[in-house]
Amino acid sequence: MQRLLKPLLCLALLGALHGTRVAAAELQLELPAGTRTWTSAALLAHPLAEDIRIPADVAYQRAMHYRAVPLAALLEGVAAGDHLQAVALDGFAAELAAAPLLARQGARAWLAVEDPAQPWPALAKGKPSAGPFYLVWQHPEAAQIGPEQWPFQVARIRLLEPLAQRFPALLPAADASTEVQAGFAQFQKNCLACHRLNGAGDSQFGPDLNIPHNPTEYLGAGFLAQYIRNPQSLRRWPQGRMPGFSQSVISDSQLEQLIGYLRHMAGRKAEL
Structure with missing residues (x-):
């Protein structure tokens, strides 16, 4: 009975944590200007937030619509020659050159923000969504942006020394x-x-x-x-x-x- 109760308790805790993550999601930025935490509510209300369409979304393998903020607007103090890393909830760690993230023409990076009131679909049966934060690209072909540069379930973006x-x-x-x-x-x-x-x-x-x-x-x-x-x-x-x-x-x-x-x-x- 004890062996049965432990898995059930773990599942309940994971469910509670997942619900908390969606309802009160936070993104931590560790940048030259300092460390800042953005809530999903603050990002959804950001003055530069837009409704965008991604014709060929990497995570969902179809066209998707998002409420998103230009990532460049959040990278305070970051220079084109810098190196960033986006860390996901599952341990995925995308290494990202800053220059494409800061570009305002050609390939353009956006931080898509999941609205708890309108959650995104699951990535697959029994899986969570790509939220709460997802780095998406418009015109990725202009800068040869590959699928590893589309990190989803992002929890933290930080400035690091080159690899x-x-x-x-x-x-x-x-x-x-x-x-x-x-x-x-x-x-x-x-x-x-x-x-x-x-x-x-x-x-x-x-x-x-x-x-x-x-x-x-x-x-x-x-x-x-x-x-x-x-x-x-x-x-x-x-x-x-x-x-x-x-x-x-x-x-x-x-x-x-x-x-x-x-x-x-x-x-x-x-x-x-």
Whole structure:
């Protein structure tokens, strides 16, 4: 009976926490101007808030309408050369160059805000919505914005040092080829939001990609590329959360660069 009561109690507590999150959501910004907490009510009433349409929403895979604030309006003191991180409730940690977030033409970043009175739909059966805060883009193709740059269920946005300074264990060798260096850039953009490598990174979402084994060490020729393109084509797993990366997100040449970086890092394992 005690083993049965504990799961039921946990479910009740999670339900209560979920209800609290939607009704009294807060977003924490840790920026050069200081730390500020925005409530969903304050953001919905922001003077620059607009009703926007996102024709091809990444999370919902269809057109969506949101009440949203231009993200640039909230990034007080942030410069184009800065580096930001958006941390989600589930541990997803999107690494974001500041320049695209501050842009007012071309690709434009918006912070969509879930209204507790009009909650967004669930992402899937039995799942929560993308709220309370969701970074969405208008015209993402203008700046090659990938799906990892659409973090949802965001709880915190913070200014950080560049990745090379925070996590030297991610760096390829100083004499690595330009292709490997380009692959490192692809890894930062497309992988680091979910995965660590050599124990380095902030995400708590997916497995480490070098410790104890690098995927280039156990996936045969061609299979790693196939897995990245369509994970379910290699391992049928209904609970799998890794999305496929189409050619519109990462080209064949960029995919080869990414795999080249991973192969290179297999020879640079960290001692943990």
